[in-house]
Amino acid sequence: MLLTVTDIRKTYTTADGPFAVLQGVDLSLDAGETLALTGESGSGKSTLLHLIGGLDAPDAGQIMLNGVDIAALDDAGRARLRRGTVGVVFQQFNLIPSLKVADNIAFQARLAGQHDPDWAATLADRMGLGPQLGKYPEQLSGGQQQRVAIARALACKPRLVLADEPTGNLDEATAETVMDLMLELVAETGAGLLMVTHSQALAGRMSRRLHLRAGQIA
Numbered sequence: 001m002l003l004t005v006t007d008i009r010k011t012y013t014t015a016d017g018p019f020a021v022l023q024g025v026d027l028s029l030d031a032g033e034t035l036a037l038t039g040e041s042g043s044g045k046s047t048l049l050h051l052i053g054g055l056d057a058p059d060a061g062q063i064m065l066n067g068v069d070i071a072a073l074d075d076a077g078r079a080r081l082r083r084g085t086v087g088v089v090f091q092q093f094n095l096i097p098s099l100k101v102a103d104n105i106a107f108q109a110r111l112a113g114q115h116d117p118d119w120a121a122t123l124a125d126r127m128g129l130g131p132q133l134g135k136y137p138e139q140l141s142g143g144q145q146q147r148v149a150i151a152r153a154l155a156c157k158p159r160l161v162l163a164d165e166p167t168g169n170l171d172e173a174t175a176e177t178v179m180d181l182m183l184e185l186v187a188e189t190g191a192g193l194l195m196v197t198h199s200q201a202l203a204g205r206m207s208r209r210l211h212l213r214a215g216q217i218a
């Protein structure tokens, strides 16, 4: 199993007191599988994705990724694992404004010491980004920026791709094209995909779907 999440708990401290957003979440994902995570706004979807991506640590529970318990790693260990094993795509693209498209695509793979120029070029080509490689993110449309973000996430050949509303900022037609490309490339690499979405149509394109409600998988 690529990913096994067991009894994950997370409580935020807020001005109104403790808020238990995740109260014992279990899920698993195999390589080559695509999983949609749905749930009302505020149900904890992004929180769960961040924990699985090692961007934050749970209060309790186990997250086994590729045989490693990431919940037991320190910050540096989580960062290393994340760079080499996980590719993340956010709704807001999160490109680096001062870097050209080509360098944005290569950024994470370089950090992980896994930059493969041929693979980066293949991704850019498949994403239709050839003419944009020398441009800066601000010179690109939203759809083009999200294709750069997806290429960047896939450039380190991740075993797991995490996507948080990846097409939430795009118009319907662009969203469909971008999603087609992402699903195609994820399928070709054999990675697992966990995608947070509010779109039932999008969730229907995944091999499985889970719904988060009241801190647990419903």
Ligand SMILES: Nc1ncnc2c1ncn2[C@@H]1O[C@H](COP(=O)(O)OP(=O)(O)OP(=O)(O)O)[C@@H](O)[C@H]1O
Pocket: 012, 013, 014, 019, 021, 039, 040, 041, 042, 043, 044, 045, 046, 047, 048
């Ligand atoms: N760092 C934080 N400190 C305190 N509360 C937080 C923090 N991050 C998130 N929350 C709260 O935890 C809850 C879950 O947030 P989260 O972003 O995970 O939900 P979500 O399901 O992804 O929502 P949406 O669909 O609106 O993006 C929300 O009520 C949010 O206000």
